[in-house]
Each structure stands twice: as C-alpha cells, then as structure tokens.
Amino acid sequence: MSEAATHSATAPVARPELLASLDPLLREWLPRQRWFAGKGRPVTGFTLVSAVELLPPGAKAGLLHLLLRAHQPLTPAQGAAPQPGDCYQLLVGVREALPPRLAPALIGHPDEGPLAGRTVYEALYDPRPAGLLLEALRSRARVGELRFERDMRQEIRGDLVPRLMTAEQSNSSIVYGDTFILKLLRRIVPGTNPDLELPLALSRAGCARVPAPAAWMLADLGGQTSVLGVLQPFVQGASDGWELALRELAKGEDFAGEARALGRATAEVHTALARTLPTVTLGRAQMELLVDGMAGRLEAAAQAVPALRPYAPGLLTAFEALADLAAEGHTWTAQRIHGDLHLGQCLRSPTGQWSLIDFEGEPSKPLAERRMPQPVARDIAGMLRSFDYAAHSVPGAPGDADAPAPLIPGWVDACRAAYCTGYAEAAGVDPRTDPVLLRAYETEKAVYEVLYEARHRPDWLPVPMAAVRRLAASP
Ligand SMILES: Nc1ncnc2c1ncn2[C@@H]1O[C@H](COP(=O)(O)OP(=O)(O)O)[C@@H](O)[C@H]1O
Numbered sequence: 001m002s003e004a005a006t007h008s009a010t011a012p013v014a015r016p017e018l019l020a021s022l023d024p025l026l027r028e029w030l031p032r033q034r035w036f037a038g039k040g041r042p043v044t045g046f047t048l049v050s051a052v053e054l055l056p057p058g059a060k061a062g063l064l065h066l067l068l069r070a071h072q073p074l075t076p077a078q079g080a081a082p083q084p085g086d087c088y089q090l091l092v093g094v095r096e097a098l099p100p101r102l103a104p105a106l107i108g109h110p111d112e113g114p115l116a117g118r119t120v121y122e123a124l125y126d127p128r129p130a131g132l133l134l135e136a137l138r139s140r141a142r143v144g145e146l147r148f149e150r151d152m153r154q155e156i157r158g159d160l161v162p163r164l165m166t167a168e169q170s171n172s173s174i175v176y177g178d179t180f181i182l183k184l185l186r187r188i189v190p191g192t193n194p195d196l197e198l199p200l201a202l203s204r205a206g207c208a209r210v211p212a213p214a215a216w217m218l219a220d221l222g223g224q225t226s227v228l229g230v231l232q233p234f235v236q237g238a239s240d241g242w243e244l245a246l247r248e249l250a251k252g253e254d255f256a257g258e259a260r261a262l263g264r265a266t267a268e269v270h271t272a273l274a275r276t277l278p279t280v281t282l283g284r285a286q287m288e289l290l291v292d293g294m295a296g297r298l299e300a301a302a303q304a305v306p307a308l309r310p311y312a313p314g315l316l317t318a319f320e321a322l323a324d325l326a327a328e329g330h331t332w333t334a335q336r337i338h339g340d341l342h343l344g345q346c347l348r349s350p351t352g353q354w355s356l357i358d359f360e361g362e363p364s365k366p367l368a369e370r371r372m373p374q375p376v377a378r379d380i381a382g383m384l385r386s387f388d389y390a391a392h393s394v395p396g397a398p399g400d401a402d403a404p405a406p407l408i409p410g411w412v413d414a415c416r417a418a419y420c421t422g423y424a425e426a427a428g429v430d431p432r433t434d435p436v437l438l439r440a441y442e443t444e445k446a447v448y449e450v451l452y453e454a455r456h457r458p459d460w461l462p463v464p465m466a467a468v469r470r471l472a473a474s475p
C-alpha cells in the first residue's frame, strides 16, 4: 500500500477553509490555463467537489488533489437555466517557498485560511508529486474518493523519472522515463470516458494500433465514477502526422505513402471497434435527426461567424442530399469511432508504425453524445480535411482570406486518394463509394473548423474558409 493511501484515511482535508484560502488565487490562475474550457468568461467562484491530501505525514511539502467546480456567467447559448459549472482536476502543491526551477508553476500566496503564508503551485511540474502519482497507479492505491487501477500484465517500473509535457494540450500529460505517458484529464465529467473505454476495448480486441492502457485513475463520487487519468506506453521518438506532413511539404515531398499507411491504420482501428463494441443501422428517422443536427450547427456557426453566411445555402445542400438518400430508403452502419480524428492524433514510430491517440472525442460535447455509434465516414472526413489543412499551413502559403492556395498542386488530392485506398485495402470498403455521406461529413467538419478557428486562432480562418468555398460550390 502506498504512503498516500495510508495518510489520506487519517487526515481529511478541512474543506471550506481550504477553499477560502485558494479561491481568489484560482480565479486568476485557472482562466489563464491552456486547458481551461470556459475561456472568455470570468470565474466568479468555486464549489469543492473533492479534496484529498496525497503526501505522507511529516513531508515538508503538501499535495492536494482537488476537483473543483468553476462558476461562470452563462453564455447566450446556455440560456438562463442555472448550470452547475465545469468541474476541473487540479494537483496543488504547497511549500514554504518555491525553488527557482518551479517558478513557472506558481499559483500564488494565500492570504487567509489554512494555507495563509505558504506558496501554492501546480504540482505536476514537481517530480516528487508526479512520481507519487505513478506509485499510486503501480500499487493500485485507494485514497479517499480516488481509485488507482492497473493492468497487471504490463510491468510498470517504480524508478521512472517524470517530466511534464509542455505541448499545447486540452489536458496535461506527464512522461515517465520515456516509457509511459500519463494523461491527466482536466475537465472531469462523470461516466464512462471514451479516452479510457476505447483504448481498453481495442487492447482486448488485440488491436496494436492504439497504446494499451497500463493503468488508470478514477474518482468515485456520489455513486458515479469519473475517469481522471490514463497511463499508456509512450511511443519513443514518435512524430505526429501533422509535424511529418508539414516537414514533407516544406521539402516539396509527397506524403501519399504515409497517407495510405494512415488509411490502413484507421481502418484497422475501425474494424476492431466494430468487432468488439455494438454497431447499429441508421435508417430514415435516425438520419433525419443526424442531418437536422448538422444543419443546426451550420446555422449556429453562421450566426457566430459572418464570413460563413454567404456560403450557408450551398453547404446546406450537402446535408439535404444525405437526407434525400435516407428518404429513398438507404441505410448506413454506425459504430464506435475515434470522434476527433486529424493528423495531430496520429503518431508514427521511428520504425514507421502508425498509432492513433486521444479517443476523448470532442471534449465540448456531452459524454453520451461522444459515445454514440456513428458512421466511420466522420473520422475519415476528419483526416481528409487534415491533409487540406496541412497544405494550406506550410510557411509561405498564402494566408489571405481571398486566395489561400496549397503550395504543391496535387499534394492534397494525392493524399486524400492514397488515404482512401489504404482504408479500402484494410477495411474492404472504399469510403469514396459513398460520396454523399463523405461530403456531408467533410462539410460538417469544415463548418466546425470555421467556428473553432474564429474562436481560438483567427489567423487560421482562411484555411477552413477555402474549403467552405469549395464545398459550397460542389454539386
Ligand atoms: N502514447 C504516446 N506516445 C508518445 N506521445 C504521446 C502519446 N500519447 C500522447 N502523446 C503526445 O502527447 C500529446 C497530447 O496527447 P493527447 O492525447 O492528444 O492529449 P490532449 O487531449 O490533451 O490534446 C500528443 O500530441 C502527443 O504528442
């Protein structure tokens, strides 16, 4: 049993006082974090969902595992109904003072409450707390509401040196000795999280395209379980598909061979998911709902991004064509899919093996929606859009809204064709045989991207807008 487990049982954290200590500091600090989902609205207060002390008694530094609900003013889309606010996972370290190497981790100095006069900081930067998490996973610790589980078939050494990844992420990841990577989810929602569910299912199905979870961290709260983190083997020396595609583009090289391999990898994952998790048939009624959703999201995006408005009628025809097919009696198979597939979610090992990561789906959507079976064309369309993105994003590509154009003519088409060919080789079905479905999903993704870029990276808006113009004009 780990030290942490022993301690927590004997030292419950004084909750209201603790929150009073941290509240003013976290109101400033939380909205500045890359992974904070409620950007653009102030944090007006917190509710403590869970607080667990993790370090053993007598330790000079303290470590608090917190689940905090952040209260924010509602967006117009949320209406006036009271909302509980998003719940975030934090690991807060407590010291007398911070050594210089931990300066970037500073949260602040509480003025009141039990932490008054101490220094609180983001503990994931600190090797000791990060090591403690690994130890808890290895030893399958139970600490208050926290439960650490593992797959005993995978060896996890205790001496792996942790380092926090500094990449732009929606969550936070710690790499242990280049052997494992622990993804700590930041926005916590109760229920089965596909980021653990799907890699576990794929591992059971014998699919080696996804690093098999070695251990995971859960919280049992109010009769429901939430996934807090997943430890997976680290693919050493890997490059992601986005970096690789940009590198090849910059050299004037084609990427069709890799695109074909990626198509095969995607198909293998889809085939394994269909084998191991339920599939359903989508008939007219289900397709009407699906198409209504697509049209509704287009309308909302056009409201938010005026540049999209002139193209909305043309884009809508892609969705109407799908509804027409359904009305004629066509049916489609739906299954569990990745849900947010793009080049950045694909890792290539130095030996050329492709893996897929990050099965969380679109984090802004409710879990139930993310876990619904969907046509595989949704993932495929995500990848097809990604080749287009890459070609428009190399340094020197024209960035103006009127005429962004790929630097290497034919590069995108070759990638798209090769990807579909690779997919067909492994799945036995070529996605191009259902162009109406593919166009509808590509259109939906491009609309999503317009909204995403308008909100997060306005300089990138010309990239999906170029696709919008093409898709709105195509028959
Ligand atoms: N198994 C792995 N091996 C090597 N690197 C990984 C692995 N899993 C994730 N990464 C790296 O971590 C980054 C973030 O992982 P990801 O699951 O996409 O997190 P997030 O949902 O926070 O964006 C990836 O872009 C990749 O560079």
Ligand SMILES: O=P(O)(O)O[C@H]1O[C@H](CO)[C@@H](O[C@H]2O[C@H](CO)[C@@H](O)[C@H](O)[C@H]2O)[C@H](O)[C@H]1O
Pocket: 170, 242, 340, 342, 343, 344, 382, 385, 386, 387, 389, 390, 449, 452
């Ligand atoms: O990786 P996330 O799950 O956070 O996905 C979001 O951010 C992506 C950008 O980081 C965004 O992807 C878009 O840009 C990519 C290049 O940066 C490109 O490869 C993708 O094709 C394009 O959609 C993604 O849409 C968003 O959900």
